[in-house]
Amino acid sequence: MAAPLLLWGKYFQYDRAGEAVLLDPVTLESVLLDSGEVADLAGVSPTATHEALAGLGFTQDGPAADRREALHNHLHALGFDPTPQRISGLRVVLTDRCNMACTYCFVDTNTGKPDMTEEELATGLEFLFEQNAGQEEVSIQWFGGEPTIRFDLMKYGDELADTLAARYGVARVRRTVVTNGARLTDEALDHFVQREYGVGISIDGPPGINSANRLLLGGQPADDRIRRNVGRLIAAEGLHVGCNLTPTASNIGRLAETVRWIIEDLGLKFIYVNTPIPTGGEWRVNGADLARELYEARLTALGKGGMLFSVLDRAFQALDTRRPMLFDHMQGDRSLNAALLPGNRVSVCDINFTEPSFVHTVDELRQNPGLLTVAAKKVAPIPACGDCPALAICGGPSRNEQALIGGDTPDPQMCAFYTSTVAIAVWDNTGVQ
Amino acid sequence: MPKPRKEKQNHLIYADVVDSKSKAGVWMGERASFREKQGRILEALKERTDWVELSDAIMVISTEPAGLTVIVPNPTLPGVIVLSDGGSPAASAQLQAGAEEQVRAVMAELGIAEEETAA
Numbered sequence: 001m002a003a004p005l006l007l008w009g010k011y012f013q014y015d016r017a018g019e020a021v022l023l024d025p026v027t028l029e030s031v032l033l034d035s036g037e038v039a040d041l042a043g044v045s046p047t048a049t050h051e052a053l054a055g056l057g058f059t060q061d062g063p064a065a066d067r068r069e070a071l072h073n074h075l076h077a078l079g080f081d082p083t084p085q086r087i088s089g090l091r092v093v094l095t096d097r098c099n100m101a102c103t104y105c106f107v108d109t110n111t112g113k114p115d116m117t118e119e120e121l122a123t124g125l126e127f128l129f130e131q132n133a134g135q136e137e138v139s140i141q142w143f144g145g146e147p148t149i150r151f152d153l154m155k156y157g158d159e160l161a162d163t164l165a166a167r168y169g170v171a172r173v174r175r176t177v178v179t180n181g182a183r184l185t186d187e188a189l190d191h192f193v194q195r196e197y198g199v200g201i202s203i204d205g206p207p208g209i210n211s212a213n214r215l216l217l218g219g220q221p222a223d224d225r226i227r228r229n230v231g232r233l234i235a236a237e238g239l240h241v242g243c244n245l246t247p248t249a250s251n252i253g254r255l256a257e258t259v260r261w262i263i264e265d266l267g268l269k270f271i272y273v274n275t276p277i278p279t280g281g282e283w284r285v286n287g288a289d290l291a292r293e294l295y296e297a298r299l300t301a302l303g304k305g306g307m308l309f310s311v312l313d314r315a316f317q318a319l320d321t322r323r324p325m326l327f328d329h330m331q332g333d334r335s336l337n338a339a340l341l342p343g344n345r346v347s348v349c350d351i352n353f354t355e356p357s358f359v360h361t362v363d364e365l366r367q368n369p370g371l372l373t374v375a376a377k378k379v380a381p382i383p384a385c386g387d388c389p390a391l392a393i394c395g396g397p398s399r400n401e402q403a404l405i406g407g408d409t410p411d412p413q414m415c416a417f418y419t420s421t422v423a424i425a426v427w428d429n430t431g432v433q
Numbered sequence: 434m435p436k437p438r439k440e441k442q443n444h445l446i447y448a449d450v451v452d453s454k455s456k457a458g459v460w461m462g463e464r465a466s467f468r469e470k471q472g473r474i475l476e477a478l479k480e481r482t483d484w485v486e487l488s489d490a491i492m493v494i495s496t497e498p499a500g501l502t503v504i505v506p507n508p509t510l511p512g513v514i515v516l517s518d519g520g521s522p523a524a525s526a527q528l529q530a531g532a533e534e535q536v537r538a539v540m541a542e543l544g545i546a547e548e549e550t551a552a
Contacts, residue, residue, distance in 0.1 A: 429520045
């Protein structure tokens with residue numbers, strides 16, 4: 001994939017087979033030129049194409065501002081603010097105990113640290129509902145370790161959530177659980193159905209792929225067990241069941257095949273591909289390859305009657321809607337999903353439970369809501385972001401990425417990933433995405 | 434005339450990937466209604482247009498170049514309709530030609546003769 005040229009100091013020009021797409025990286029406007037127009041554009045200005053482009057807002061006037069500054073102005077004009085206002089959802093980390101030992105897990109599992117207590121869970125849920133009094137919805141996601149190891153706490157928390165929702169006038173509680181699927185009791189299944197759970201099962205692919213990084217504690221694969229339990233979940237009425245797929249060295253290069261297997265063999269039609277987290281201080285996958293593979297895998301899923309979502313969708317949604325898509329970990333209403341941890345602690349980043357600047361006690365957050373600002377993204381933190389076509393789609397590393405990689409400078413593979421997503425999305429406006 | 438990208442607010446299913454909600458776990462509250470909505474839209478369109486029922490239509494999706502090709506038996510004539518959208522004239526033409534070639538190849542394999550159309 002050739003790097004785009006910079007046209008008139010402010011637009012990126014993607015060329016392919018004589019045609020071109022011009023992209024304004026700040027406003028996210030883009031325009032397709034056919035081969036005649038591309039030739040015309042190279043002529044002495046003003047040609048008909050120059051004039052037509054000017055009519056569409058693509059002008060030759062020099063850039064009014066540095067592109068990073070222009071993006072900040074644009075975000076301001078759109079009313080986008082990176083500062084979270086409240087916590088609207090909790091990922092509840094019940095235990096770090098897990099029956100599996102996956103090599104890439106971002107959670108330190110089986111450390112021997114105590115599980116969450118009923119009292120701590122009650123304190124955390126009370127905090128969540130009081131913060132969201134009168135709101136349409138709060139979300140609770142049971143997480144671990146393997147959360148079903150503490151199914152007793154899940155049941156307790158679900159019942160308490162109903163009471164709290166009524167007390168604080170919250171219309172809906174959205175419940176999900178992230179599980180490895182290796183253990184599923186009848187009681188848990190009935191409970192999930194009764195509470196209309198969304199069940200996300202973490203699977204990396206067919207047995208040969210899954211067992212490369214996802215094994216039971218004893219070192220043996222759990223694939224047969226997981227397949228059986230997925231079947232039971234799918235057969236149950238009223239459950240939303242999907243797959244959380246993590247790109248690893250084992251399935252990169254085989255994502256489309258993996259997706260085909262998940263849909264055809266396992267019977268799961270909804271797949272979410274996790275975004276790489278630089279837990280070891282860097283991205284472990286090739287960003288450009290990942291973008292291409294996600295694209296192919298998504299179309300494979302669509303072709304099989306399934307759906308696949310990933311961070312690649314950011315590029316399509318941003319270009320289609322002309323709206324920046326650069327805030328990580330924050331919902332559109334400026335609310336956060338945070339993580340409730342044992343010990344009455346909350347991490348304002350739901351995928352990092354250890355970074356000291358993210359972790360506060362419930363009381364501290366209650367007394368000082370300003371602590372949420374630590375999750376506010378520093379948009380386009382380095383000058384190189386101003387030269388990037390993914391400026392308003394990536395926006396630079398999240399606070400979590402910064403914490404993990406130890407600075408403002410994005411991992412090169414992250415940059416390659418986002419620039420590749422843009423290069424893919426500018427050429428696909430067919431609407432199936 | 435340079436062609437601005439089509440605006441689109443309603444992606445296949447609303448799943449705002451900016452939201453960390455969808456970053457891990459399954460959040461499919463929106464899933465249930467989209468097919469039903471599509472059905473309602475089509476029913477409403479049938480009231481406003483002249484239409485014929487299509488059966489056995491398929492939509493082929495490709496990544497090189499990106500695009501869609503709808504292949505459908507002509508409901509009234511002995512032929513197969515091929516309609517491609519690759520997002521640009523060149524890509525659409527490439528997809529169209531490739532898909533027509535595939536139809537011809539399949540016909541040949543099945544021993545179905547192609548008839549020259551009138552000039």
